[in-house]
Amino acid sequence: MPNLTRKKNNSSKLILIGEDDIDDKEILEEIFLSIDPTIRLHFINNGQKLLLFLENADQKHLPCLIILDYNMPELNGAEILESLHQMKRLKNIPKIIWSTARASSFKSTCIASGARDYFVKPSSLKDLEALLKRMLSYCEVDNNSIESS
Numbered sequence: 662m663p664n665l666t667r668k669k670n671n672s673s674k675l676i677l678i679g680e681d682d683i684d685d686k687e688i689l690e691e692i693f694l695s696i697d698p699t700i701r702l703h704f705i706n707n708g709q710k711l712l713l714f715l716e717n718a719d720q721k722h723l724p725c726l727i728i729l730d731y732n733m734p735e736l737n738g739a740e741i742l743e744s745l746h747q748m749k750r751l752k753n754i755p756k757i758i759w760s761t762a763r764a765s766s767f768k769s770t771c772i773a774s775g776a777r778d779y780f781v782k783p784s785s786l787k788d789l790e791a792l793l794k795r796m797l798s799y800c801e802v803d804n805n806s807i808e809s810s
Contacts, residue, residue: 672799673699677714677724679733679741681706685782692786692793700797708736712744715751724754725800729776731760731767739767742774755799759792 676693680686686704693702703724705711711733715723727745731738738758745751755777760767768779777799782791 673701674726675701675703675722675724676726676728676797676800677711678702678704679708679711679727679729679738680704681730681733682745685730686763688786692790695799696790696794696797700800706787707734708738708741710735711741712736715745715748720750723751726796727751727754727756727797729756729758731762731771737775739770739774742776746775750755757796757799759768 674697678689680689690704693700703714704712711729715727727742729738733741736744738760742756742758745756756769756775758771758776758779759782760779761782763781766775771779772787780792780796783792
């Protein structure tokens with residue numbers, strides 16, 4: 662599966678997704694694109710590569726939303742959030758953690774580190790679709806007004 666999905670045009674929304682599970686990637690892609698076929702999804706499978714991607718991203722090509730699996734190779738979601746917090750130009754981009762971990766300590770750590778929200782991965786497709794619609798609503802905010810540091 663290619664890393665960048667359905668590049669319709671440069672004005673479509675880009676969502677950056679840190680996810681290392683192939684099955685989760687496939688279902689996310691399928692449902693997100695069924696909700697909005699114009700969005701672009703960029704999957705990165707480990708925390709270090711995700712940070713490198715964002716460090717090198719041109720200001721006008723930043724994502725409208727960053728979704729992070731909590732349990733990723735090299736850096737977990739909370740560690741990624743800590744690093745992203747240091748990148749001032751990313752401060753207005755919503756960051757969401759999604760995970761199988763239900764521990765309230767994980768959620769509070771992630772929220773304190775800059776996550777807009779923390780979701781537990783749902784077990785049904787209907788619940789997942791509703792969750793992804795909610796996540797997609799975070800892209801409605803105009804992130805083009807992000808200040809450069």
